Amino acid sequence: MCGIVGYIGHRSAQEVLLRGLSKLEYRGYDSAGISVYNEGDLQVQKVLGRLVALEQHIQTPLIGGQGIGHTRWATHGRPSDDNAHPHSDCSGRFVVVHNGIIENYQALREELTSMGHRFQSQTDTEVVAHLVEELYAGDLFTTVIQVIARLEGAFALGIMAKEEPGKLIAVRKASPLVIGLGDGENFIASDIPAILEYTRETYILDDGEMAVITKDGVDLFTFAGVPISKDVFHVTWDAVSAEKGGFDHFMLKEITEQPTAIRDTLTSRISPDGSRITLNEINLTDEVANTIDRIHIVACGTSYHAGLVGKAAIENLTRIPVNVEIASEYRYCEPIVTDKTLVIVISQSGETADTLAAMREAKSRGCARVIAITNVVGSSIAREADDVILTLAGPEISVASTKAYTTQLICLYLLAGHLAQVRHSEGANLIPDIAQALRALPEQAEQVLQTSAMIEKFARTYAAAKEDCFFIGRGLDYAVALEGALKLKEISYIHAEAYAAGELKHGALALIVEGIPVIALVTQDKLYEKTVSNIVEVKARDAYVLALAWEGDAEIHKHADEVITIPRTLPFLAPVLAVIPQQLLAYYASVARGNDVDKPRNLAKSVTVE
Ligand code: M6R
Numbered sequence: 016m017c018g019i020v021g022y023i024g025h026r027s028a029q030e031v032l033l034r035g036l037s038k039l040e041y042r043g044y045d046s047a048g049i050s051v052y053n054e055g056d057l058q059v060q061k062v063l064g065r066l067v068a069l070e071q072h073i074q075t076p077l078i079g080g081q082g083i084g085h086t087r088w089a090t091h092g093r094p095s096d097d098n099a100h101p102h103s104d105c106s107g108r109f110v111v112v113h114n115g116i117i118e119n120y121q122a123l124r125e126e127l128t129s130m131g132h133r134f135q136s137q138t139d140t141e142v143v144a145h146l147v148e149e150l151y152a153g154d155l156f157t158t159v160i161q162v163i164a165r166l167e168g169a170f171a172l173g174i175m176a177k178e179e180p181g182k183l184i185a186v187r188k189a190s191p192l193v194i195g196l197g198d199g200e201n202f203i204a205s206d207i208p209a210i211l212e213y214t215r216e217t218y219i220l221d222d223g224e225m226a227v228i229t230k231d232g233v234d235l236f237t238f239a240g241v242p243i244s245k246d247v248f249h250v251t252w253d254a255v256s257a258e259k260g261g262f263d264h265f266m267l268k269e270i271t272e273q274p275t276a277i278r279d280t281l282t283s284r285i286s287p288d289g290s291r292i293t294l295n296e297i298n299l300t301d302e303v304a305n306t307i308d309r310i311h312i313v314a315c316g317t318s319y320h321a322g323l324v325g326k327a328a329i330e331n332l333t334r335i336p337v338n339v340e341i342a343s344e345y346r347y348c349e350p351i352v353t354d355k356t357l358v359i360v361i362s363q364s365g366e367t368a369d370t371l372a373a374m375r376e377a378k379s380r381g382c383a384r385v386i387a388i389t390n391v392v393g394s395s396i397a398r399e400a401d402d403v404i405l406t407l408a409g410p411e412i413s414v415a416s417t418k419a420y421t422t423q424l425i426c427l428y429l430l431a432g433h434l435a436q437v438r439h440s441e442g443a444n445l446i447p448d449i450a451q452a453l454r455a456l457p458e459q460a461e462q463v464l465q466t467s468a469m470i471e472k473f474a475r476t477y478a479a480a481k482e483d484c485f486f487i488g489r490g491l492d493y494a495v496a497l498e499g500a501l502k503l504k505e506i507s508y509i510h511a512e513a514y515a516a517g518e519l520k521h522g523a524l525a526l527i528v529e530g531i532p533v534i535a536l537v538t539q540d541k542l543y544e545k546t547v548s549n550i551v552e553v554k555a556r557d558a559y560v561l562a563l564a565w566e567g568d569a570e571i572h573k574h575a576d577e578v579i580t581i582p583r584t585l586p587f588l589a590p591v592l593a594v595i596p597q598q599l600l601a602y603y604a605s606v607a608r609g610n611d612v613d614k615p616r617n618l619a620k621s622v623t624v625e
Contacts, residue, residue: 016409017114018042018086021173024200028082035209043088046099050110053079061099083173085112089392092137102141104148113140115169115190183228187220194218215250264612266413274457279407280422289450292432304437310337314361317416323494325427332435332442342369352380363419364621365394413613463595474603487516488536499597507604516549529557538589
């Protein structure tokens with residue numbers, strides 16, 4: 016996720032761009048840059064760091080009333096001055112800002128390099144500037160149409176040409192872009208807050224649409240160059256709710272972003288024919304991969320819960336034994352680590368002190384390699400690990416982790432498949448089926464989000480009034496139940512316990528009393544009958560059971576008081592879908608109790624102390 020702003024009109028473009036970008040830093044903040052057109056020149060200033068670093072870096076103000084700006088959240092190429100946007104072609108005739116991922120950038124880069132183009136950055140975006148340069152024949156609009164026909168992936172783009180002053184081109188495919196309509200001025204932005212202080216009249220571009228913007232007008236087109244018209248969208252939100260995209264809280268926004276986050280995290284990591292996992296960012300050699308005899312997964316909180324699912328995926332596909340360890344325990348338990356131990360650390364922030372220390376402990380004990388799964392490029396954990404697999408979830412603001420968890424699961428499935436491939440494990444034969452099921456997940460996650468109203472009702476009318484709640488499941492359902500319980504306690508402050516369903520009778524059953532809510536997960540086919548027996552046990556003690564089950568499961572309605580269903584996928588991918596209703600339950604219970612959802616008491620987003 017990155018933030019784009021563009022301006023054309025009578026004001027100082029630099030000022031509008033910087034003010035707009037300050038509202039988009041939630042979308043990324045590892046580097047920032049602007050380009051302003053003035054008297055035949057496309058001036059560019061860009062720098063590593065937050066927006067404040069760019070402000071300090073601009074010694075002499077850039078004069079001009081037309082420009083584009085960007086705040087970056089690195090995906091391709093580490094955060095650096097060179098990799099910051101805007102990007103230019105060889106001769107500085109064109110500038111481009113981009114949000115998204117150009118999936119075929121490697122092939123385009125090789126093609127353009129062989130034609131003599133010289134690249135300044137490691138980004139996927141730079142190919143766009145060079146393609147424009149290569150195809151330009153005097154008309155930026157028609158050139159951009161040709162360029163986007165060559166691009167695969169997701170891209171919102173802002174483009175300017177030195178030879179065509181007074182014109183901005185905006186393009187949208189699978190990454191958001193809005194156009195702000197002013198009087199003698201117009202704007203583009205990744206999100207409404209960036210332009211809200213200037214205008215409330217907007218066009219929200221849909222996928223496959225582009226615009227030619229001057230200070231006096233906006234012309235809209237399809238990618239084929241066919242003119243279209245759109246209704247003006249009048250923004251009624253205030254500035255604060257606009258930053259949350261119209262949602263009441265970042266947590267709900269982030270829950271809702273999961274289909275996109277899952278899609279982005281899968282992007283370009285499965286071969287086009289779906290037969291292979293292509294985790295090209297991993298430099299684990301076949302030789303090392305084949306000598307690994309055990310794996311330690313180390314993490315905290317939600318990331319630890321993702322690790323529990325990862326264990327099942329890796330053991331299933333590779334038969335390598337996996338231990339999942341809480342980082343704060345691992346660092347002091349004198350872990351048995353050899354040069355055949357692969358260590359996987361998982362951390363959304365990449366800064367969690369215990370996870371970082373645990374990683375250093377494993378390294379000092381001579382582990383074979385550390386692979387980090389993290390959401391933040393350039394974080395301490397990303398820098399110190401041998402390999403990094405990025406969750407492409409975009410910045411997560413709410414303290415309660417949601418989209419980071421689901422994208423961590425995706426990375427773990429991909430890593431499990433990658434290891435199985437390299438080691439020629441039997442599990443590698445399942446990869447085509449797994450790849451197909453993974454690709455269906457974004458749409459299925461959308462479907463699960465549709466259950467929101469039912470969950471809200473259950474949360475408001477039932478759960479929020481209780482002081483205790485149980486989550487039960489077996490196998491992977493137990494792993495996801497742990498995450499559901501953590502979410503609920505963290506933001507609703509309701510005491511929540513997750514239990515392996517078969518373990519209830521060894522103690523916790525004593526706590527099951529009339530009316531206590533029990534969330535029962537029943538997605539693991541092999542264990543279905545067993546879990547149903549446990550539901551019957553708690554029902555016999557008058558618990559109130561909400562079951563999370565597969566779509567089409569008629570049987571479960573006979574046992575549970577309420578049922579929320581998820582669409583069918585492979586049972587070992589079920590956690591990705593089964594966690595969503597639990598996130599929503601925690602969210603709505605917290606709202607019903609009047610809590611500060613995004614900033615729960617006593618907690619912080621990034622735990623950089625021991
Ligand atoms: O940034 P990390 O993934 O390393 O953070 C680990 C935990 O602090 C984090 O997952 C925490 O449990 C969340 N607040 C849970 O929602």
